[in-house]
Amino acid sequence: MKRIALPFLTLSENTIELSEWTIGEPGQPRYPLEEVQENWDYEKDLEIGVEVNVNFEQAATDLALDQSTLQMAAVFMVGTGAGTMPRVVHRACTRILDHTNKNIRLATTLAGHTLSSQLHLEVRILFEGPVESGKPLSPALKGAKLWQFDRRILLEDGGCSRFPIELTSFTDTFQGMPEQNAPWYVVWDPSNFHADFGGNVRLYVNSDMEEVSQRFVDGDRLLLQAIVADVMTQMISAALEHDNEEDFLSGFEEGSIGQQTRVWIETAFRGQSREIIRTIRRKYPGRFHASILAAAELGSEE
Amino acid sequence: MMAVALLPRLKPIGVDTALARSLESGVTTSATLSVLSDYSDVLSFAPSGGYKAGAAAIAIGRELKTIAERAGFPAATSQAAKAEFDQEAAVYLAQVPELQSGEALRNDVWAFLTTVIAPELVCWRFPGESRNRFTGGNRNTFQRLWIRGTGLDRGNDHPDRWGLVKALPEDAMVQIFERSAIANSRRLTTAIAEGWMGTSIKTGKGTMENIMRKAIKILRIRNEIIDLSYLDDDQLEMTIVTVFESAMTVAAR
Numbered sequence: 120m121k122r123i124a125l126p127f128l129t130l131s132e133n134t135i136e137l138s139e140w141t142i143g144e145p146g147q148p149r150y151p152l153e154e155v156q157e158n159w160d161y162e163k164d165l166e167i168g169v170e171v172n173v174n175f176e177q178a179a180t181d182l183a184l185d186q187s188t189l190q191m192a193a194v195f196m197v198g199t200g201a202g203t204m205p206r207v208v209h210r211a212c213t214r215i216l217d218h219t220n221k222n223i224r225l226a227t228t229l230a231g232h233t234l235s236s237q238l239h240l241e242v243r244i245l246f247e248g249p250v251e252s253g254k255p256l257s258p259a260l261k262g263a264k265l266w267q268f269d270r271r272i273l274l275e276d277g278g279c280s281r282f283p284i285e286l287t288s289f290t291d292t293f294q295g296m297p298e299q300n301a302p303w304y305v306v307w308d309p310s311n312f313h314a315d316f317g318g319n320v321r322l323y324v325n326s327d328m329e330e331v332s333q334r335f336v337d338g339d340r341l342l343l344q345a346i347v348a349d350v351m352t353q354m355i356s357a358a359l360e361h362d363n364e365e366d367f368l369s370g371f372e373e374g375s376i377g378q379q380t381r382v383w384i385e386t387a388f389r390g391q392s393r394e395i396i397r398t399i400r401r402k403y404p405g406r407f408h409a410s411i412l413a414a415a416e417l418g419s420e421e
Numbered sequence: 422m423m424a425v426a427l428l429p430r431l432k433p434i435g436v437d438t439a440l441a442r443s444l445e446s447g448v449t450t451s452a453t454l455s456v457l458s459d460y461s462d463v464l465s466f467a468p469s470g471g472y473k474a475g476a477a478a479i480a481i482g483r484e485l486k487t488i489a490e491r492a493g494f495p496a497a498t499s500q501a502a503k504a505e506f507d508q509e510a511a512v513y514l515a516q517v518p519e520l521q522s523g524e525a526l527r528n529d530v531w532a533f534l535t536t537v538i539a540p541e542l543v544c545w546r547f548p549g550e551s552r553n554r555f556t557g558g559n560r561n562t563f564q565r566l567w568i569r570g571t572g573l574d575r576g577n578d579h580p581d582r583w584g585l586v587k588a589l590p591e592d593a594m595v596q597i598f599e600r601s602a603i604a605n606s607r608r609l610t611t612a613i614a615e616g617w618m619g620t621s622i623k624t625g626k627g628t629m630e631n632i633m634r635k636a637i638k639i640l641r642i643r644n645e646i647i648d649l650s651y652l653d654d655d656q657l658e659m660t661i662v663t664v665f666e667s668a669m670t671v672a673a674r
Contacts, residue, residue, distance in 0.1 A: 125646055160470025161425040161523060194651060200526040204601040207526065210650060231470070232425045235523030245648050262651040275467070285434070292434050306433055308553040311560055313599045319558050321433050370638070372602050 127258045130266040134177045135244055137268060139170040145228060152272065159274045161232045168226035169195070169242060171214070175221045182246075182265070183254040190247040191216045191265065195225040198239035202315035203374030205239040215247060234274060241269040286332055289325040302331045305350050309357035312377035319376065322346065348415035351387065352408065354380040359397050387414035425471030426519035428478050430529035431536055435463030436556050439536045448540045450486050454479060460537050467524075477519040482538035485510055485563065489542050503546055504591070507566055512583045514563060515570025525571075528557020531564035539563075559599055568598050572610040585614040592630045593617050596637045603641065606650050608657070613640065616661035624669060636668035 140152035145164055152167065159165075171193045179186035195212040198205025211227035214220075225242065246263035258265060293299040307320040324346075326332045334342045358380045371377025387410045388396045400407040431439065439460060443449075457464065457475045466473050486494070488509045493502040514520060524530050535543050536555045543562045547554045554562045573585035589597075597613055598604045616636070621629045643649065643664065649657060 160467065161427075162470050192651065194648070196650075198605060199523065200605075201528070205605055207607070208605045208650075213651075232522045235526035243648060245651055260647055261656070262647040262649070264646060264648055285432075287434065292438065308551065308556075308558075308560075310551065311553060311558075311599075313601075314558055314560075315601060323434065372600060372641070374601065 125264065127263060128182045128254075128256050129258075129264070130178055130181050130244060134174050134181055135266050135268075136172040136174075137169050137242060138172065139168070139224075140270075141169075142167050142272075152270075154271070155273045156238075159231075159234075161234070163231045165229045165231065165234070165238075166226065167197075167229065167238075167240065168224055169240075171216075171223050171225060171242060171244075173216055173221040173244075175216075175218045179218075183257045184249075184252070186218050188249050188252070189217065190249070192245045192247045193223055193225055194243045194245055195227060196239075196241040196243060197227060197229060198241070199234045199237065201236035201317065202319075203317040204315050204372070206235070208239070216244075237274055238272040239269060240272065241267060243267045284322045284324065286324050286326045286335070288327050289323070290327050292323070301325060302328055303346055303349070305353060307353070307376065309354075309360075312358065312371060312375065312380065314376050315374055316376050316379045317374070320350070322350065344412065344415050348408075348412045351383045351411050351415055355384055355387070355396075355411065356400070358384070359393070359400060383411075383414065387411045425522045425524065426474035426477050427467045427471040428519065428524050428530045429457060429460075429464045429466060429475055429533045429537075430527065431460075431464050431533035432529055433532065433556050435460075436532050436536050436552060438463050440540075440552065440555060443536070443540050448544055450482055450539045450541050451479065451537060456537060464533060464537070465529075471522075474519055478534060478538055481514075481517060481519070481534060484513060485539055485542055488513060489545065494542065494545050498545075498548075506546065507569075507591075508583075508587050510563065511566040511570035511573075511586050513570075514567040515574055515586075520567060525567060528561070528564070531557040531561045531567075535562050535564075559601075559604070565598065568604065569594055572598060572604065572607055573614050574607070575611060585611065585618065588618055588621075589614055590626070590629075593633050596633050600637060600641060602644060603637070608650055609644075612657050612661050613637075615658070616665045619662065620665040620669065628672065631672045632665065632668045635671050636665050639664045639667060 141149040142152045142156065143149040143166055145166055149166070156165070173191070175186055175189070178191070179189050182189065193214045193216055194210055196208055197211040198208035200206025211229070212225045214223040214225060216223065243264060244266040246258040246265055247261060250261060251259045253259070289299050289301065289304070293304075298304045302325050304323045304325075305320065306323065308314065311319070324332060324335050331342070354376065358377070369381070371381065384396065388399070399410075454475055456479070489506050492506040492509065493499070494506070532555060540555070543554050546562055553560045557564055559565055559568060570586055573589070575582050575585060593614075597610055603609050603613065617629065617633060620632060624632065640649070640661070643660070649660065652660060
């Protein structure tokens with residue numbers, strides 16, 4: 120579930136069990152769904168399915184509703200497009216759940232030409248009814264979100280879909296430009312904190328610097344910490360420039376640059392107001408940078 | 422099975438290279454296929470899954486230039502001329518067959534169209550603005566118009582199919598299409614735009630900017646709690662009308 124606190128009772132984690140995620144081309148054998156769908160292109164339609172098993176007695180207890188009348192909807196949402204958030208989403212399959220129909224399969228066929236870069240698959244369990252009949256904290260409105268689970272499947276551009284990173288020759292790419300001799304270069308647009316993080320931030324690592332590129336490929340923790348800290352510093356600093364907006368970062372959506380920056384600020388400067396962080400940056404720049412470097416230690420970063 | 426037109430792709434790093442090249446040689450809209458060989462070092466195509474359609478990219482650029490010229494390009498610099506271009510180009514792009522596949526969801530496809538095919542239209546539409554009008558994303562000069570056109574399409578059988586595209590002002594468009602949790606559902610984008618239309622008739626367009634901002638805030642929170650896309654058409658319409666009424670009340674305080 121997302122971190123938002125819902126104003127009604129929801130399902131506990133173990134009330135719903137998903138199993139048997141399968142994928143395959145129409146008329147071909149089904150395979151267990153993996154994180155990468157190898158050899159996909161626009162000409163390959165995909166059939167995807169998942170079993171949903173509900174502990175209905177537990178569900179009724181969770182929601183403080185009568186098991187015999189409780190109805191929920193299992194909804195299969197399919198999104199596609201690179202980035203943290205899908206570019207387009209549609210409801211691919213819906214099944215109504217009740218105490219006589221608690222084990223169902225959600226399945227859909229996706230036209231290959233409509234897909235792009237990755238699939239965002241989400242199973243949502245929504246409240247269907249009975250409306251306005253339970254305890255005060257029971258869900259009362261149709262469509263109330265009770266439980267959700269999502270997973271992503273890469274179709275192409277593996278590296279573009281999460282934190283896009285690319286090894287490239289800076290001599291070829293940035294010849295004569297100031298960044299030519301930099302070990303890495305982060306490309307992003309500080310004027311658009313609403314932009315999707317995965318689709319709009321890209322890190323280039325200089326393959327001309329053999330030691331840097333080898334350590335990067337080897338996953339050297341100190342190098343990666345320095346790179347992540349650089350990205351964090353750039354975004355936190357840009358966000359702090361919005362001087363008059365204490366709540367500047369509060370309204371950004373999950374997956375946006377703004378939301379990621381807010382998480383990083385909370386990690387690096389836990390409990391500090393925006394004004395205090397600005398003061399630290401202005402008067403104690405060493406501490407400002409060290410706080411971010413410490414927060415960028417792999418494992419600390421969300 | 423639909424044969425997908427594979428359009429040329431330009432990575433962000435290629436945008437910088439191409440922009441630097443454009444500055445050297447002068448920014449011009451490309452009208453011939455030679456542009457593909459000129460830029461062969463920085464562009465790419467999907468390796469399989471359709472047919473290479475470099476000519477389609479050229480044709481799209483040519484038509485966009487025609488639309489821009491009808492709106493007054495290059496001499497006209499008024500907001501009215503640019504708004505006319507935005508509306509007409511959005512309607513055009515939403516109907517281009519080659520853009521009705523997953524290719525149109527790719528930032529690098531739009532980066533190529535803006536940076537290589539029609540950079541002078543970008544410079545006219547957004548003079549002096551940063552590279553995010555060239556790189557792909559929801560602020561890319563043409564991609565944002567395709568997103569609006571497809572997201573506000575009332576459907577082929579509607580008597581005023583493109584009425585929403587032509588009615589909503591820039592601020593309302595930004596409120597809808599720069600909020601990805603809303604923008605990725607065509608049902609929500611059209612329903613909210615219809616809500617904007619209904620409210621603007623009641624209150625007048627002059628007060629709509631403030632009302633729309635408040636309505637979007639309420640809708641985003643509501644959508645976190647209730648799956649608005651699960652509601653049937655009548656329920657969704659009623660929910661949005663109620664949200665706009667609440668926004669009007671808050672805005673009037």
